[in-house]
Amino acid sequence: MTLVEAILLTVITAATPLLLAAIGELVVERAGVLNLGVEGMMIMGAAVGIAVALGTGSNLAGVAGAIAAGMAMAALFAALTLGLAANQVAAGLALSIFGLGLSGVVGSALVGVQRAGIGKLEIPLLSDIPFLGPLLFAQDPFVYGALALTVAVSWFLFRTRAGLVLRAVGEDAASAHALGHKVLLVRFLAILFGGACAGLAGAYLSLVLTPFWTSGMTGGRGWIALAIVVFAAWMPWRAAAGAALFGGVTILQLHAQAMGVPVASQLLAALPYLITILILVLIMRGRAGAAGPAALGQPFVPDR
Amino acid sequence: MTTRRSLLASAAGLATAAALPAAAQSRLNVGVVLIGPVGDFGWSHMHDQGRRRMAELLGDRVAATTVESVAPPDFDRVVTQLVRTGHRLIFTTSFSYFAPTQRLAPQHPGVFFENATGPTTLPNMAIYNARFYEGRYIQGVIAARKSRSKTIGYVATFPVPEVIHAINTVMRGAWSVDPSMKLRVVWVNAWSNPAREADAARALIDQGCDVLCSHTDGPAPLQLANERGVFGFGQASDMTRFAPRAHLTSSVNNWGDYYAARARAVLDGSWSATDTWGGLGSGMFRMAPWTNMSPEEVSEAERIRDAIASGRLHPFEGPIFRQDGTQIIAAGQRLTDDQIRAQNYFYRGIEATIPG
Numbered sequence: 231m232t233l234v235e236a237i238l239l240t241v242i243t244a245a246t247p248l249l250l251a252a253i254g255e256l257v258v259e260r261a262g263v264l265n266l267g268v269e270g271m272m273i274m275g276a277a278v279g280i281a282v283a284l285g286t287g288s289n290l291a292g293v294a295g296a297i298a299a300g301m302a303m304a305a306l307f308a309a310l311t312l313g314l315a316a317n318q319v320a321a322g323l324a325l326s327i328f329g330l331g332l333s334g335v336v337g338s339a340l341v342g343v344q345r346a347g348i349g350k351l352e353i354p355l356l357s358d359i360p361f362l363g364p365l366l367f368a369q370d371p372f373v374y375g376a377l378a379l380t381v382a383v384s385w386f387l388f389r390t391r392a393g394l395v396l397r398a399v400g401e402d403a404a405s406a407h408a409l410g411h412k413v414l415l416v417r418f419l420a421i422l423f424g425g426a427c428a429g430l431a432g433a434y435l436s437l438v439l440t441p442f443w444t445s446g447m448t449g450g451r452g453w454i455a456l457a458i459v460v461f462a463a464w465m466p467w468r469a470a471a472g473a474a475l476f477g478g479v480t481i482l483q484l485h486a487q488a489m490g491v492p493v494a495s496q497l498l499a500a501l502p503y504l505i506t507i508l509i510l511v512l513i514m515r516g517r518a519g520a521a522g523p524a525a526l527g528q529p530f531v532p533d534r
Numbered sequence: 535m536t537t538r539r540s541l542l543a544s545a546a547g548l549a550t551a552a553a554l555p556a557a558a559q560s561r562l563n564v565g566v567v568l569i570g571p572v573g574d575f576g577w578s579h580m581h582d583q584g585r586r587r588m589a590e591l592l593g594d595r596v597a598a599t600t601v602e603s604v605a606p607p608d609f610d611r612v613v614t615q616l617v618r619t620g621h622r623l624i625f626t627t628s629f630s631y632f633a634p635t636q637r638l639a640p641q642h643p644g645v646f647f648e649n650a651t652g653p654t655t656l657p658n659m660a661i662y663n664a665r666f667y668e669g670r671y672i673q674g675v676i677a678a679r680k681s682r683s684k685t686i687g688y689v690a691t692f693p694v695p696e697v698i699h700a701i702n703t704v705m706r707g708a709w710s711v712d713p714s715m716k717l718r719v720v721w722v723n724a725w726s727n728p729a730r731e732a733d734a735a736r737a738l739i740d741q742g743c744d745v746l747c748s749h750t751d752g753p754a755p756l757q758l759a760n761e762r763g764v765f766g767f768g769q770a771s772d773m774t775r776f777a778p779r780a781h782l783t784s785s786v787n788n789w790g791d792y793y794a795a796r797a798r799a800v801l802d803g804s805w806s807a808t809d810t811w812g813g814l815g816s817g818m819f820r821m822a823p824w825t826n827m828s829p830e831e832v833s834e835a836e837r838i839r840d841a842i843a844s845g846r847l848h849p850f851e852g853p854i855f856r857q858d859g860t861q862i863i864a865a866g867q868r869l870t871d872d873q874i875r876a877q878n879y880f881y882r883g884i885e886a887t888i889p890g
Contacts, residue, residue: 236740341573440728445571484737495721
């Protein structure tokens with residue numbers, strides 16, 4: 231395997247959790263809800279995922295547990311922002327902090343426990359193709375899942391009626407409500423989906439990438455997923471590109487160091503986060519039209 | 535993330551305040567401030583194990599409080615809270631805490647501070663450390679025996695003297711077996727970030743390293759080494775279980791006996807600001823059982839360990855040259871402890887650069 235292949239493989243593993251979380255958040259934001267609690271949902275997914283996997287001995291149960299944990303946190307967020315029409319930014323931040331703390335409690339019993347990570351799934355003939363084979367067809371199930379999710383969400387949002395309704399709710403909730411669509415139900419389902427994806431991304435971290443538990447193991451990836459959604463202009467395929475870019479920048483700086491490239495390591499390490507801040511600044515300006523779903527972040531209370 | 539730690543810290547402080555009986559004069563309240571989570575199974579975990587051992591040895595005479603994951607900006611508040619709730623002996627277990635401890639200690643003259651890995655003392659601040667570089671020398675020797683690509687990969691944290699002299703000593707040990715050994719370094723700029731450590735390990739292995747040394751607080755690089763079929767060393771605790779095929783040995787920290795001795799010193803009034811730098815000989819750390827090594831490699835490693843513990847072999851003996859060729863000390867001389875603590879240059883023969 232050449233160095234280029236090795237680097238690309240590592241970029242894919244770095245991009246997958248970002249893509250999973252970003253796709254979920256993309257759907258949530260398309261429905262008009264700004265969910266800043268991705269980090270908390272992700273790390274709860276990681277903690278519960280490995281706890282269940284260790285308890286039952288089954289990877290599948292662990293993944294299911296992680297998704298359930300993400301959805302539970304999302305349901306809490308939905309109760310606050312939809313049920314009580316609370317400020318979405320504040321509720322999301324609170325949920326992030328809560329998730330980080332709660333995951334520490336859940337994971338405290340798992341310290342020092344080791345398990346084998348989920349292995350790669352090789353597709354029989356396709357994985358023998360010289361360059362693309364190992365890259366695209368000999369990856370772990372999460373990578374395939376992330377790509378399938380991107381395809382599915384893209385198809386759902388732009389080719390189905392339900393997706394159209396979801397986008398309408400995100401653009402102008404009052405008009406959608408006037409047309410008879412159940413705005414709160416649509417948003418609730420979108421939030422649950424976002425939570426499930428974030429939980430899945432967390433499961434990837436604790437079941438595949440580094441198969442043990444450490445407090446705070448998401449390392450800010452939830453925030454980067456948020457930035458990727460904006461970076462992608464709320465389009466699924468661009469989110470995949472954004473995730474590859476962010477993951478790639480992170481990996482390449484490590485490779486550059488290992489190769490001995492004389493650029494300051496601290497600067498390179500800060501780069502993904504600098505880009506996050508830059509993009510989050512951009513989201514706060516220019517709200518008119520060009521910056522995503524028009525009703526993003528505005529609570530909706532049906533008056534009839 | 536900062537607010538979570540402050541919640542944890544204030545909860546710890548409140549719990550301590552609530553638990554203090556009105557007249558607990560004879561019982562010593564000891565605070566232990568950790569830079570990472572107890573769950574890192576590495577640096578902070580072993581300090582917490584030290585606290586447990588101290589509590590085990592001294593029973594009712596001490597009441598220990600641990601505050602974990604305290605980021606340097608939160609440090610002042612956490613320590614002030616510990617002081618206000620009656621803690622008279624406080625262990626600050628990180629190099630990153632040295633400057634804040636040095637600043638706070640004069641403000642609380644009745645409290646005894648102990649900083650791990652710090653370089654200088656104050657009247658009420660002692661420092662303590664373990665001579666981990668002795669373990670690094672042994673790791674270098676073993677790495678040279680095990681490596682086929684003749685390249686060692688080092689997952690480094692920050693470019694501070696402690697990490698730099700560890701890297702230098704690994705290579706010193708490696709060169710004692712094979713002078714052609716090479717080194718690659720990746721700086722992850724964090725003491726604990728498992729995914730980034732694993733990515734750094736991947737980058738090093740992809741660049742041709744087949745033995746990994748790590749300075750981070752957890753088992754991520756070692757676990758990755760196990761997955762990729764190369765060798766690695768554990769850090770701070772016995773990490774065999776994380777990497778049954780890759781693990782060679784670990785430097786296992788042992789702080790409990792030191793903590794108990796210091797608590798006893800406070801209790802009987804004999805505490806003074808000492809500078810303790812214990813090595814293999816003093817028991818402040820030991821090497822974990824050798825795994826995945828042949829009997830000859832094990833006996834060589836043990837011979838070298840015993841030579842270092844008894845003082846016959848000193849990892850910082852001359853001649854020592856900097857990368858630019860200038861000589862630091864000549865043959866027959868040794869670096870002093872202060873010189874080792876201040877070492878901020880790589881040895882000649884190391885092709886990596888120190889950032890910043």
